[in-house]
Amino acid sequence: MTATTSTPAQRSQLTPLPRFIGAQQTRSPCPRVGPIDTLPSQEVLEKVVRLRTWSDLSGAEARTRLRAAERMLNWLADRPGNGWQERWDSCESDPGPLSWVAGVAAAEERSLRNFRSEIVSGLAGLLLCRLVLPSYDFLVGYNSVRLFADVRTEHSIDAFTRAEEAARTRGMAGRQVSQALTVLSKIVLHTGKDLHEVTSDDVFEFRAWNINRYGQHKSGIHGAWDVLRDIGVLDTSQSLRATLRLGQVTTEELVAQRQIQCPGVRDLLIRYLNERRPGMDFSSFRQLTSTLASTFWADIERHHPGIGTLDLPPEVADAWKARLAFTSGTKGPKRPRRGRLEVLGRVRAFYLDIQEWAHEDPSWAPWAVRCPIRRSELEGVSKRNRARTAEVHQRIRERLPHLPALVDTAEKHREDQATLLATARQTPISETFAHAGRAYRRVQYRWDTRSASQHGPDAVLVTDESSDERIELLRKEEDAFWAWAIIETLRHTGVRIEELLELTHLALISYRLPDSGEIVPLLQIVPSKSNEERLLLVTPELASVLAAVVCRIRGADGRVPLAARYDPHERVTGPMLPHLFQRKIGWRREIIGTKILYRLLNETLQRSGLTDRSGQPLRYTPHDFRRMFITDAVTGGLPVHIAAKILGHHSLNTTQAYLAVFQEELIRSYRSFLDTRRAARPAAEYREPTEQEWDEFQKHFELRKVELGTCGRPYGTPCAHEHACVRCPMLRVDPQQRRRLEEIIRSLGDRIEEARVNGWLGEVQGLQVSLEAARNKLASLDRLVRTRNRAPVTLGMPIIPGGPR
Known part of the structure; x- marks a missing residue:
């Protein structure tokens, strides 16, 4: 039986593949490549015989597959449509290309399993000849690993060979390589293209289909994208994750999302926001846009349709203020709005800015109207700020005494997980071992027993005998290490969360004192919130933590790998740098995200069992460590103005708000000291230091040696x-x-x-304070000794290669 052919005119009317750049997919006819769609059955079978994958088959097996391919063609030829592809599309979903197999097997009294296996092998030959282009849904149901391997033998042999080499060069394990190549094989089968013809849109289409089917993208898509980049098929330097990330959108797009009806007000908001945008970071700008366009004007239009002027009637303005006092209640009952005064302040600034700009530019004059928000309505800002400051102080008072317990919990868990991992690695599979009073059994994943081509990444898997919980120790040990490193770095530096995640190997610098030759290590903090970079002195404890981090992330060549950090607030991706807080996810290097950081911190808190006075679990944020760091430093004798410099604050008032246990009298005394010194010699604050002053400064570092160690007083x-x-x-x-x-x-x-025997109770109290401080010093010393006893780490000089591959 021969197939009905279609004319060239009919072929030219087929709809081309759509370009997929989002997460939605609609099935459309696939374009045919070449004249095979019009070939009769006999010529199609001749092409199947000439397949490379069939050349190694025995004569009997080849004849069996050929008969199966012929039976598949005969059934397909009876389907409606012009050409093989239209017939395939007409039956692919309903009833299905293999729906007839069960009936024929029963009629011929054959085993359904064996007969279906024959037909599937024959269909594989038709797909390899590109007689039809199957959908991804069919390929998933077909589920033939042999077919996807044969694609790499029949089509783009050189390109697939280079792709496999590139995957292994990137450090992919056997299973990861197989997943990436399987994705590429599916794309080649579905699109009818050779591998070197695949575009980014084809990968986006496959990803969109995965999201529609599974709710998330499956393994192998990122690997396929990176492999295509490496062999030069995709002309891009970004990963798939970076390509899909949202960038900064225009002001017009942000305002359009609020669906403002009045065109005049919409244009005015866009113009005003464009004036304000250059002086703001993108996160603050989005917040301002949301306040003016959504919280303010969109809400007014929703409750007062048809209004088209900023000169609001008193009843309209009062109604909006009443609604603003409470949340909308879409996610629960209405509650008092905490940011009400901030919203009022932004709206008032909006009106006043237009009034001021109208004096210089008359084009603003038509919109310069009276402000519906009076100054008296913002008088509660100072009171609210004092209340928030008091809440923060109380928060730090509750958390600062528990900080040593949290640090000890993180360090003990890290050491415990490292010991458990080392013990498990020395235990054979299916054997039982004991650790910390618990019994564990070494087990393995299912793919560990597969062939080398399907073997997954190394894993150390155990089962807790008491709870039957299966634990992946490599992941647990890595989480324990990074939780410890994050807590230690935050408490020793007081940096912000974005500054922590942006620390690089290049930030570790040193300064040598000219007289003593002592090397002072410094940590360079890149500009973040205040757009000012600063230098922090690296204590021995912090140096030990950073050395452990560098030792963990170094590659086999001794270099810190390059990675780019995406800032979710600014929606920009930074350059490729040797970041310190990076993790290896599969073969990729990714900066630790904010969500992962909070998860690691919360898990450590849960493990510590810390509670407040009411018995509720304590919750720490990264900014709490910043406040505790500076509170501890100032109570230890550090002047407030130096503390402000360390934190990167422009205003001393901002620093004082961080000091939870700092007495107001002491703050006033420091202020008086600064005022007196500046009044006595104001020019000395800005002139170059004299030689005598510089020698005095250097001698300060030489005279820090005391009985028990070194004094860190500034x-x-x-x-x-x-x-x-x-x-x-x-x-x-x-x-x-x-x-x-x-x-x-x-x-x-x-x-x-002795004091207790003699009744010197005052002396007892003072000596107990000294004894407690000495014991804390001994505990800190033991912790430092434990970290120093580990293998030394040579930090070396940071090296940046020529660029990413």
Whole structure:
């Protein structure tokens, strides 16, 4: 039986493939490539015989497959349509290309399984000849791993070979390579293109189909995209994830999302926002746009249709203010709006800006009307700010005493997971081992028993015998390490969350003192919120943490890999840099995201079991560590103006709001000290230091050596504890002085006992404070010794290669 052919005119009327750039897909006819769609059955079978994959088959097996392909063609030829592709499309979903197999197998009294296997093998030959272009839905149901492997033998052999080499060069494991190549094989089968003809739209189409079918993209899509980049098929330097990320949109698009009806007000808002945009970051600009276009004007239009002027009647303005006082209640009952005063302030600034600009530019004059918000309505801002400051102070007072417990929990969990992982690696599969009083059994994933081409990435999997919980130890150990590194870095630096995630290997610099030759390590913080970069002194504890991070992320060549960070607030992707807080996800390097950071922090808090006075679990945020860092430093004797410089604050008032336990009298005394000094010698604040002053500054670092270690007191500050170093948080204990510190602790214990015997209760209280401080110093010293006992890490010089591949 021969197929009905279609004319060239009919072929030219077929709809081309759509370009998919989003997550929606509609099935459309696939374009035919070449004249095979019009070939009769006999010529199609001749092309099937000449397939490379059939050349190695025995004569009997080849004849069986050929008969199966002929039976498939005979059934397909009876379907309605002009050409093989139209017939295939007419039956692919209903009743299905293989719907007839069960009936024929029953009529011929054959095994359904064997007969279907024969027909499937024959259909594979037709698909490899590109007689028809199947849909992705059919390929999933067909589920023939052999077919996808044969595609790489029949079509674009050289390109697929280079793709496999590129995948392995990128560090993909066997299973990841197979997934990426399977995705490329499906795209080649579906589009009818050779591999070097595949475009980014074809990958977007496959991703859109995955999202529509599974709700998320399946494994292999990112690998396929990266492989196509590496072999030069896709002309892009970005990963698929970076390509799909949202960028900054225009003001017109942001305002259009609010569906404002009045064209005059819409144009005015766009013009006003464009005037304000250059002086704002994108996150603040989006917030301002949402306030003016949605919270303010869209709400007014929704409740007062037809209004077209900014000169609001009093009843309209009062009704809007009443609605503003409470949330809309779309996600629950209405509650008082916390940001009500901020919204009123932005709307008032909007009206006043137009009035002021109208004096310079008459084109603003038609919109310069009276402001519906009076100044008296904003008088509660100061009171509200004081209340928020008090809430923050109370929050820090509750959390600062529990910080050592949180740090110990993170460190112990990290060491516990590292020990558990090492023990499991030494245990054979199916064997049981004990750790920390619990029994574990070493097991393996299903793919670990497959062939080398399907083998997945290395994994260490165990089952908890008491709870039957299956645990992936590599992932658990990595989470424990990064939770510890994040907490330690935040508490030792006080950096913001975005500054933490933007730390790079290049930020580690050093300064050598000219007289003593001492090397002072420094950490460079790149500009973030205040657009000012600053330098922080690296303490030995922080240096140990950063060294551990560098040691973990280094590649086999000793270099820190390059990665680009996407800023979700500004919606921009940064350059490729050797970021410190990066993780390896499969073969890709990704910067730790904000959600992952919060998850790791919350899991550590849950593990610590910390609660507040009411028994509720304590919740820490990364900014809490910033406030605790500076509170601890200032109470230890650091001047407020130096603290402001460390935090990168322009205003001293901002820093004072961070100080939860700092007394107002002490703040006033520092202010008085600064005012007196500047009044006495105002020019000295800005002139170059004299040689005598510079020598005095350098001698300060040379004179920091004390009995138990090194004094970290900043230059120009007095000793706040009257040289009672054991109480001072600025003391960095030398590990070699551990025996002396133990003697001091024993001596303090004996003196406390003597004071109690003699009834010196005041002396007892003071000695107990010193004893508690000495014990904390000893605990910190032990923690430092444990980290130093690990293998040394050579940081080396940061090296940036020529660029990403």
